[in-house]
Amino acid sequence: MVEPRTRNIRLECLRYAPGIDAAPRMQAWDVPFTDDMSVLQGLQYIKDHLDGSLTFRWSCRMAVCGSCGMQINGVPKLACETFLRDYLPAIRIEPLANFPIVRDLVIDQADFLAKLESVQPYLIPRAPRTLAEGPYRQTPGQMDAYYQYSQCINCGLCYAACPQYGMNRNFTGPAALALLHRYNSDSRDAGKAQRMEVVNAEDGVWGCTLVGYCSEVCPKGVDPARAVNQNKIESTKDYFRHLLMPRGSGSR
Amino acid sequence: MKRSNKPIFWSLFGAGGMLSALIGPMLVFLTVVAVPLGLVSKQTMDYPRALAFAQSGIGKLALLVVISLFLFHGMHRLYHTLHDFGVHIGPGAKALCHGLAILGTLVAAYLLFKLGWA
Amino acid sequence: MSARQTYTRPVAGWWRRNPFYRAYIVREMTCVAVIAYALELLVGLGRLVRGPETFEAWLTSLARPWPIFLNCVALLLIAYHAWTWFEVMPKTLPFISVGGRRVPDRAIVASGAIAAVIASLLLLLAFLYL
Numbered sequence: 001m002v003e004p005r006t007r008n009i010r011l012e013c014l015r016y017a018p019g020i021d022a023a024p025r026m027q028a029w030d031v032p033f034t035d036d037m038s039v040l041q042g043l044q045y046i047k048d049h050l051d052g053s054l055t056f057r058w059s060c061r062m063a064v065c066g067s068c069g070m071q072i073n074g075v076p077k078l079a080c081e082t083f084l085r086d087y088l089p090a091i092r093i094e095p096l097a098n099f100p101i102v103r104d105l106v107i108d109q110a111d112f113l114a115k116l117e118s119v120q121p122y123l124i125p126r127a128p129r130t131l132a133e134g135p136y137r138q139t140p141g142q143m144d145a146y147y148q149y150s151q152c153i154n155c156g157l158c159y160a161a162c163p164q165y166g167m168n169r170n171f172t173g174p175a176a177l178a179l180l181h182r183y184n185s186d187s188r189d190a191g192k193a194q195r196m197e198v199v200n201a202e203d204g205v206w207g208c209t210l211v212g213y214c215s216e217v218c219p220k221g222v223d224p225a226r227a228v229n230q231n232k233i234e235s236t237k238d239y240f241r242h243l244l245m246p247r248g249s250g251s252r
Numbered sequence: 253m254k255r256s257n258k259p260i261f262w263s264l265f266g267a268g269g270m271l272s273a274l275i276g277p278m279l280v281f282l283t284v285v286a287v288p289l290g291l292v293s294k295q296t297m298d299y300p301r302a303l304a305f306a307q308s309g310i311g312k313l314a315l316l317v318v319i320s321l322f323l324f325h326g327m328h329r330l331y332h333t334l335h336d337f338g339v340h341i342g343p344g345a346k347a348l349c350h351g352l353a354i355l356g357t358l359v360a361a362y363l364l365f366k367l368g369w370a
Numbered sequence: 371m372s373a374r375q376t377y378t379r380p381v382a383g384w385w386r387r388n389p390f391y392r393a394y395i396v397r398e399m400t401c402v403a404v405i406a407y408a409l410e411l412l413v414g415l416g417r418l419v420r421g422p423e424t425f426e427a428w429l430t431s432l433a434r435p436w437p438i439f440l441n442c443v444a445l446l447l448i449a450y451h452a453w454t455w456f457e458v459m460p461k462t463l464p465f466i467s468v469g470g471r472r473v474p475d476r477a478i479v480a481s482g483a484i485a486a487v488i489a490s491l492l493l494l495l496a497f498l499y500l
Contacts, residue, residue: 018375074387100376108376144472145465163336163391166381201253206262209332210458211394226461232262233462239259272404273455273482276448278490280407282497284441288433296497297429299422306418315415319408326405333398338382356412363415 004034010090011042013054016101024101026092027051033084039093040068040079043105055104063219066155069096070105076160076217096156098166112156115173119180119198124191142187149182149227151220158214158224164207171207172198174214174224181227196238205231261328261350268325271318279318307370319360323353397454403447410441456482 008030016024029050031042040058047054059065061080068079071094073087084091099107129136158174165171180199184192198204208228215225286292295301305311331349334341385391417428431437459482460475467473 016377018377021377024377024379097379098381100374100378102374102376108374141467141470163381163384166384167335167338197253197255200255202256202258204253204256206256206258209336209398210461211391212458212461213388213390213394215461216390223461229458229462230464232259233464235256236259236263239255239257242255268404269451269455272448273452274486274489275493276404276407277445277452277486278493280441280445280448282494284407284410284432285438285445288429288438288441290433292498294429299418299425302414302418302425306415315411319411319415322404322408322411326401326408329398329401330405333395333401336385336395336398356408360412360415363412363419366419367415 004036006032006034007088008032009042009084009088011039011046012090012092013043013046013105014094014101015054015104017053018103028090031084035083035085037084038080039070039072039077039082039084039087039091042084042091043079043093053104055106057106064153066153069155069157069160070094071097071160076157078155078157078219081219096160098160098162098169099156107156109156111169112154112159112173112175115176116154116179118172119176119183120191120195121179121183123183123186123189124194125188126190136188138187145187146182146185149178149185149222152178152182152222152224153220155219157217157219158222161211161213161217163211163213164209168203168207170203172201172204174208174228175222177205177208177231178222178224178227181231184231196235199231200235200238205229205235208232261324264321264324264353265328266325268321268323268328271321272325276322303367304370306364306367309369312364312367316357316360316364320353320357323356324350327353397450400447400451400454403444404451406440407444407448452486453483456486 010028011031012026012028014024015021015027029046031045031050033042033045038061040061043054043056044058047056056070056079057067058080059067063078063081066078069076070079071077071092072079072082073092074094076096079093093105095101095105095107099109099112102108152175154175156175158178159165162171162174165173177199180195183189184195200206205228208225210225210229212225215223218224282292283297287294287297306315327349331346334345385395414425414428417425432441456479460478463478465472466478
């Protein structure tokens with residue numbers, strides 16, 4: 001069997017030890033790699049052989065868990081589906097932008113998770129349904145209306161990409177608004193009116209200026225930019241409806 | 253959470269953006285590039301023709317809509333771009349930007365009124 | 371759990387760090403050209419009110435090098451605005467289906483561009499012949 005070609009690449013990683021470092025610093029290692037190795041595998045090599053203290057999140061190694069989001073040469077990417085062979089001679093790895101750094105490449109997700117919760121991300125049915133009524137039925141067309149928005153793996157790359165979130169942490173943000181839109185677009189859901197308060201707020205859809213980088217970096221094709229900007233139209237309709245018929249609009 | 257008033261300004265921004273996207277390039281080319289350079293006969297924009305246009309109902313409407321919507325589009329975007337650059341001049345900036353668009357609209361309306369009718 | 375001593379990185383100058391962001395800023399800055407042209411029209415309108423000599427003098431001044439150069443720059447910026455406007459238009463519209471199949475984004479962009487071409491041609495004809 002022919003041995004795969006091994007080359008070396010320099011991995012430069014951000015290091016930050018809370019309570020010890022006043023500010024982050026960079027540390028570099030030379031890592032041997034074969035062409036099939038991902039950035040994640042490069043980091044695992046460092047942890048296993050060169051510096052066991054290097055800290056990073058990972059799990060599935062196949063771009064479905066959303067754990068390994070990082071800035072790779074300044075671009076938010078999943079480390080498990082980014083390959084070392086594309087980054088010779090040196091690669092710069094930093095934690096996901098716009099999030100506070102907990103340690104090394106690990107960021108504080110608390111705000112991200114809170115934003116997801118804030119959109120009521122569950123089906124709010126029209127009427128209570130008994131088991132005897134059986135499952136909901138959906139046509140392929142009805143599923144198509146929300147399918148891509150349901151593909152979000154909560155990796156946070158879109159928040160790292162979004163400069164509006166970077167400048168204003170109160171902005172609800174791409175993934176949360178895409179999730180909101182996922183439920184609003186689902187034929188089984190009747191909770192749109194309840195979610196409008198989040199949509200209509202200054203930090204709701206109106207925090208977005210359609211930079212569009214969120215959709216560019218999304219590893220799952222969710223297209224959060226679309227979800228957010230369609231809701232600008234919904235918010236506008238709701239605004240004028242509220243202006244003209246304050247009692248009947250169904251939202252505050 | 254307080255309901256944002258953005259929809260009003262965003263609608264004006266959108267209308268101005270669409271208008272300037274559809275006819276902006278041709279409009280700019282004809283009026284301030286082609287005519288001064290003589291690529292198009294200077295007669296198309298001479299005083300009698302320009303006056304007749306501005307005195308007509310459709311001309312007044314066209315000029316008012318273009319000036320107003322272009323200003324609302326531009327000022328809304330300018331306000332947000334200043335924010336993107338990290339220039340935080342507070343709520344006064346919002347009033348100033350949209351105020352200038354309103355002022356421009358009023359000045360245009362006044363001038364069109366002053367020109368009278370054909 | 372003890373309070374984390376997290377580190378928050380400064381975001382100032384974010385738009386310089388990435389070609390995607392720089393293109394976004396150029397797109398947004400086209401608003402300067404849109405405002406400038408609107409003000410130019412406003413000035414022209416003012417000159418029109420003052421009378422034939424003033425208006426003709428204004429038209430003559432537009433033919434000088436600096437105004438021509440600046441107006442050409444404005445033209446390029448407004449053209450870039452038009453292009454980028456249609457490019458993002460699909461993101462603002464709900465999914466459109468024709469005959470059971472979803473209309474792809476590039477078709478929406480193309481129809482916007484075509485609408486602009488038609489509108490521009492109509493404007494040209496009106497400008498020359500009406």
